[in-house]
Amino acid sequence: MQIENAVALVTGANGGIGKHYTETLLALGATRIYAGARxxxxxxxxxxxxxDRIIPVALDITDETTVEAAALQCSDVNLLINNAGIGLLKGFISAPNLSAARSEMEVNYFGTLAMCRAFAPVLKANGGGAVINMLSILGRVNFPMNASYSASKGAGYILTQGVRAELAAQNTLVIGVMPATVDTPVSQDFPPPKVAPETVVQAALQAVVDGVEDVYPGEQAETMAAQLLSDPKGLEKAMAAMLPQPA
Structure with a gap:
């Protein structure tokens, strides 16, 4: 699939990475980009x-009514980019309650699932197309300072595998993008290294062209992905040293 002449929908388009997706799609010649935001x-x-090419769409991925309305409005989409997500920097035990964990799962897992379900028939009708799910390397190994976020992205990782299996017969490519720390305002207090959002977007869109299913953009994500193969327990222990602050 080529990005030129594609019709894309970007969720969370008002955020840092979502804005870069929209601008890069424009530069690469996408015919139309639906920009979704609450x-x-x-x-x-x-x-x-x-x-003329960027169409705003009122879209809350946790509200199935607006998800279904978006699928009707954006019936020509052949590239779905599930970019909307939240991370609330809470541990499992140290968090004062379960509200952060529930919110992260509602957006990062259930919201992404709702989008995949609503747009699977749209993509099929338009020749198959592709889905990009913005995940995180923290969905492969837990980061205690952002523990429940990691769990929600882990659920998203398994979701991506399952949707990929179910949509293969309709010729829909399903891509999981798993960066480490991305240099956006949300991560301004995180230490380096950080990967530029432009690098993440370029790698994800190149994966659409090349038919690559799993993308680890940036040196940090590549290193961690390699360690998950060579020494997963060592990586787990290294991450376990970074504990959340007491509530």
């Missing part, structure tokens, strides 16, 4: 870049 007014500056 508050459509938050997309004004993005849409202003090219109002």
């Amino acid at each position: 508050k459509i007014s938050s997309l004004d500056d993005l849409v202003a870049i090219d109002p």
